[in-house]
Amino acid sequence: MNDRVPPLPPPDGTRSSVGRVPDTPNRVQSPILPPDLSDEDVVARWLRAKATGRGRLSPTTLEQYRTEAERLFWYARQTGATVSSWTMDEFASYLAFLQAPASWAIRRPGVRRGSSDWRPFLKPLSDRSAGQTQKIVTSLFDWMRDVGYLQLNPATGMPTVGRRQPEKQARFLAPDDTALIREVIAARPELSREARLAKARDLFAVDLFERTGLRTTEAVRCVMGHVRIETVSPELRREFPDAPPFQWLLRVERGKGGKARWVPCDEIALSLQAYRMAYGLPPVPAPDETLPLLLSLRRTRFGNWKGLRSRTTVWNLITGLCAEALVYARAHLRRVDAERFEAASTHWLRHSYAKGLATAVGNGLDARAALENMGHADMRTFNQYVDDEPMKRALATSHARRNAR
Template identity: 35%
Template structure:
């Protein structure tokens, strides 16, 4: 009787049926990576002996940067799950050809019922959770592969992998986008503001929702904050520092990307909105130094009318996903309102639906640049490392250049 062959890496018996959060995945030794074909035979600089543990070691480097950690975990998790579910092999056995197939998969994650969530975003613990919200755009897929390349390069340096299969990819020269295009033009921004202003305000919860939406969009637009900065900072960051003439100037100290701290001018308009929002919560109009109140609070919370003691207990900050959902909901309502005005406005409504919180940051930067605010001021307010990053907001300059060329540079066919 012939000897029974051991199962191969791609044996269906060892494949996962569907993706699940990586912290819950349990696999056999064949898929754990202990026997991965790309494992380095040399001495390792990390203690990990499985692909799962090696990925966690890589992620641990970003523990002090929540935004980077979340983005890195998302891309590493997607690749690890695809490797197990679709390729039927451990991450440490993936080849260059496998990664080309994965890059194509990002543009159309199929079968969709296995990989793509339908409807609203679900918590990771939910049985219907999926790694994707839909196909990735070309730029998002490219960024995903950049993150994965970083993962493989680090695992090679750590002595866990023998080589980086992505190192064989054709290296393209990075082309910087001349100008940012993901921003809201004036008509769309006006529509969003109008939608917030006409939100229902009959019940206490409706009033709280309107006050929170108005404050959130004020923060995102007037300060150019990222969602991670909204949830990661508190009202204790506001402080008053008089100018040389003794005029009071309010500032908001923000800890942002990479743990870097910057000062954002808190304009009179922003301070009015802050006081309005705080009063709606039953708080004093202005925060005190080092106050722990999050910049944004759940709609159900209200300060007690008769607090016991001097300290008011406030809930934890909203998650990034929750704030993202609030923003997307407002854009959806604005788009629906726009569509109802005239069928020809449907393309403009779709542009609103495609928008995200980061579009408001770009909108703010574009507006400042168009109003000829010194780009150095825009750079410092937004926390850009270089003025070249801020230059992407110079839409008005492009428009003037286009008009000038249009008027003076003609071919003149008879």
């Protein structure tokens, strides 16, 4: 068993379902699983499968899957119906329970997993959270069916909990906001070598997130050698006659869901080169260069540059830059939206990139290219970034209606 996926706790210290004759026609003996497995054993194998291979889940997502499995078994024990015996009625009842759990299902704050007082809920789940739970549990039942443990998935055909159109994404920084952050960084005095390094690195970091849309985890995993300069072929030059002879690309080796992709990065080429030269590196990365893409201001004891290797460190960097920009704006009597700068983070810059892509789609960019750049699998997710300014839409509507009279 993978160390990151401990076995699910048995109900009340027993393995009551081991060896039990299936109490429902839906449960069958799988031709590819050992006989006499309990439901808990089967789900533990599902979690182990999710933790391995190129498409394995991240540790954070894997922990969410394990939590959902624990919640599922806890509910099944309370109702007395084993998971493998569920029909569509039991699954529908579970979905209703997620949004309105009984008072005895709510645990007190501070109660740890493993305690006899542990309960799977701190409060009723929101529509969004309940929908995510339904998605994960449905995928579990799909897997149980696919490996021959169940004949049918009892979640099939169930409407998604709280299904509604996602609100338009409002958590982004406008171009004027990011221009202010760059102005603040550029205005720093270069009183030391460390200050010069920080200025170059921080300007690059803002460019990286705003102009490539990388997730924080993706940026942390990238190394310098993932940046490539590729020659534009004659065929593509005929299709895009104004294209430059070369194109900068950034390889994301493992994005969300383990999916790899190439991201165009011409827009960060200049700041990348300035940043590298400030660190004493050649302006263009070598293909086999293993230095992290985001560097620390310090070296290892062997003289190599350290990298920013955690999401928290990068998050602190960007939120620190936003706070610095807010202080600068107030000192120079600049009008800014303080609440936005106080709330902004790396993901806000990703949303800024997505908003620019949404505009580009309106100007002719293939929507599939926009999805691939973002690493999205579903157009509905990307549609959050389209028309996310109600005031602009209101003014455009008024203008069009006046002209129609």
